[in-house]
Amino acid sequence: MLDQMAVEVPPRSNLSRALTLARKWLVSCTVSHATCMDNSKPDWYPTRLLEIEPRKLTPMLIETKACQLSGGYACLSHCWGSLPITRLLRDNYDSFRKGIDPALLPKTFRDAIEFCKELGLRYLWIDSLCIIQDSLDDWREESNMMCQVYRNSTLCLSAAGAADASKGLYFDRKIEGNYPFPQCPAFLSDRCKRDTQNSSYRDWYLVPGDFYTNLCAKTYTFDRAWIFQERFLATRVLHFGRREIFWECCTANYCETFPEGVPQDVIGRTDILPKATYERIRTSSYTQAIIHPRIFDISSRPVAEQMQMTWEALITEYTRCDLSNLGDKLIALSGMAQSVWLDWRSKLSGDVQYLAGVWNIHLPHALLWACTRCGPRPAAYIAPTWSWASTDGQIDFQLHHWKHAYEFTSTILDVRISYVKSCWGQVKDGHIWVKGPIRKINWLVRKEYWIYATHDEEHPLLTEDTPSKYGIEIVPDEDYDVCTQGWGELHALLVMRFLDPGVQSQCVLVLNPVNDQCNTFHRVGIMSQMSGVQVADWFDGVAQQAIKII
Numbered sequence: 001m002l003d004q005m006a007v008e009v010p011p012r013s014n015l016s017r018a019l020t021l022a023r024k025w026l027v028s029c030t031v032s033h034a035t036c037m038d039n040s041k042p043d044w045y046p047t048r049l050l051e052i053e054p055r056k057l058t059p060m061l062i063e064t065k066a067c068q069l070s071g072g073y074a075c076l077s078h079c080w081g082s083l084p085i086t087r088l089l090r091d092n093y094d095s096f097r098k099g100i101d102p103a104l105l106p107k108t109f110r111d112a113i114e115f116c117k118e119l120g121l122r123y124l125w126i127d128s129l130c131i132i133q134d135s136l137d138d139w140r141e142e143s144n145m146m147c148q149v150y151r152n153s154t155l156c157l158s159a160a161g162a163a164d165a166s167k168g169l170y171f172d173r174k175i176e177g178n179y180p181f182p183q184c185p186a187f188l189s190d191r192c193k194r195d196t197q198n199s200s201y202r203d204w205y206l207v208p209g210d211f212y213t214n215l216c217a218k219t220y221t222f223d224r225a226w227i228f229q230e231r232f233l234a235t236r237v238l239h240f241g242r243r244e245i246f247w248e249c250c251t252a253n254y255c256e257t258f259p260e261g262v263p264q265d266v267i268g269r270t271d272i273l274p275k276a277t278y279e280r281i282r283t284s285s286y287t288q289a290i291i292h293p294r295i296f297d298i299s300s301r302p303v304a305e306q307m308q309m310t311w312e313a314l315i316t317e318y319t320r321c322d323l324s325n326l327g328d329k330l331i332a333l334s335g336m337a338q339s340v341w342l343d344w345r346s347k348l349s350g351d352v353q354y355l356a357g358v359w360n361i362h363l364p365h366a367l368l369w370a371c372t373r374c375g376p377r378p379a380a381y382i383a384p385t386w387s388w389a390s391t392d393g394q395i396d397f398q399l400h401h402w403k404h405a406y407e408f409t410s411t412i413l414d415v416r417i418s419y420v421k422s423c424w425g426q427v428k429d430g431h432i433w434v435k436g437p438i439r440k441i442n443w444l445v446r447k448e449y450w451i452y453a454t455h456d457e458e459h460p461l462l463t464e465d466t467p468s469k470y471g472i473e474i475v476p477d478e479d480y481d482v483c484t485q486g487w488g489e490l491h492a493l494l495v496m497r498f499l500d501p502g503v504q505s506q507c508v509l510v511l512n513p514v515n516d517q518c519n520t521f522h523r524v525g526i527m528s529q530m531s532g533v534q535v536a537d538w539f540d541g542v543a544q545q546a547i548k549i550i
């Protein structure tokens with residue numbers, strides 16, 4: 001229930017409406033958002049850009065090092081789709097340097113060029129036209145710079161409503177649901193008065209709780225893993241959605257319904273991590289209690305923990321996205337990883353290393369993730385099994401750990417990773433040596449898909465009839481019926497212990513021995529504390545042992 005003005009959305013979006021909104025929001029952002037102004041470097045340019053001359057719609061490919069450039073550039077975030085797309089190739093490079101015939105370009109690119117021209121942005125970066133698509137060397141070189149390309153752009157245009165590049169930036173709106181929002185006369189209860197000065201009997205707007213989630217979810221860009229980092233790296237993103245044109249920057253969210261700012265109560269209800277919320281985590285200025293379900297007050301935490309919470313919020317969001325080629329899992333995240341490293345390295349003492357999606361300074365805590373809605377483990381090698389990146393599913397971290405005192409029971413002895421090219425990209429091989437209390441466990445699949453483990457001395461004969469209170473659920477790292485077929489005699493490793501034994505949490509890794517390799521294991525799951533069984537007690541008196549997890 002809101003007292004804020006909500007504006008009716010017109011039945012079709014077009015260039016002139018988009019320009020009016022973009023100018024208004026860009027002025028607010030560049031004049032009054034201190035965080036946004038700090039973020040981009042105006043003197044950094046990508047290797048190549050499209051130059052858009054003021055009176056022409058024929059863009060020209062330029063090499064920025066050889067040119068005197070002035071003013072910022074925009075970048076385009078879009079889904080390639082399955083249609084053939086105009087691409088920069090070795091064969092057409094020279095001709096693109098002289099000018100690119102607009103008739104060759106898909107509608108989304110033409111719309112983006114026209115929008116930049118009218119907004120007064122002279123340069124535009126589009127991946128397929130600024131990276132040589134038939135040169136693996138150029139692709140590797142340039143894709144390694146995604147972090148800077150998006151971070152330093154003035155504005156990122158997100159073709160959010162376009163399934164492929166032929167659909168453009170403007171759409172007929174299928175007005176669904178509650179436009180305009182209904183109004184309702186009411187008195188406010190005391191509990192509702194906190195955000196408003198005026199609590200007298202009057203009309204209030206009724207806004208659906210999923211309003212902002214729907215705005216984001218009904219797009220083609222919010223759930224694509226390749227586009228994920230573009231949204232977080234860019235300082236400002238203008239989303240050309242099918243329902244509305246909307247804006248995210250490091251400070252605010254605007255949309256056509258709420259052009260003066262989407263109310264925090266509406267933002268706070270979304271399942272999607274908004275850019276501005278992420279920015280407040282990243283800059284440790286998130287001092288409120290839980291607003292976003294995955295975020296806590298982190299400002300009072302040590303710096304390494306702040307970085308860990310930031311990273312975990314990102315990975316939870318990233319693993320929600322679709323990735324057609326699972327082998328790209330670490331590559332599509334590489335710009336984001338570099339950005340986080342740039343942000344945090346100066347705040348931390350010691351060596352900060354990125355290890356297959358995990359940061360060395362967060363170990364062993366960073367081993368305690370759980371995979372939800374997981375499929376079979378990817379056939380191609382992506383990462384060692386102790387990294388979340390080795391799985392195909394959404395990753396959950398143990399956020400409530402931060403609320404309780406704990407001690408680690410395992411220590412990391414060594415981590416080795418070998419990379420295909422750089423530490424930010426694909427991994428060839430890797431292992432971790434960890435020392436901690438490890439013991440064998442019994443397990444069985446109960447009622448078709450619940451997997452239970454027991455402490456083998458106390459309940460050696462685990463059967464379907466054993467009461468579930470004697471068992472602890474195993475959350476597997478891949479689809480349960482696939483993974484359990486390959487399991488043998490499982491082992492459990494206690495990574496940490498809570499000082500308050502009443503805390504329920506996941507802090508025991510489930511490991512499957514690797515045949516013919518002494519003391520070597522694959523991680524296959526994590527134990528979920530439930531039904532009052534104190535899993536940490538299983539490890540009383542158990543000797544510490546050094547093992548290798550690959």
Ligand SMILES: [Zn+2]
Nearest residue numbers: 029033036249
């Ligand atoms: Zn801003």
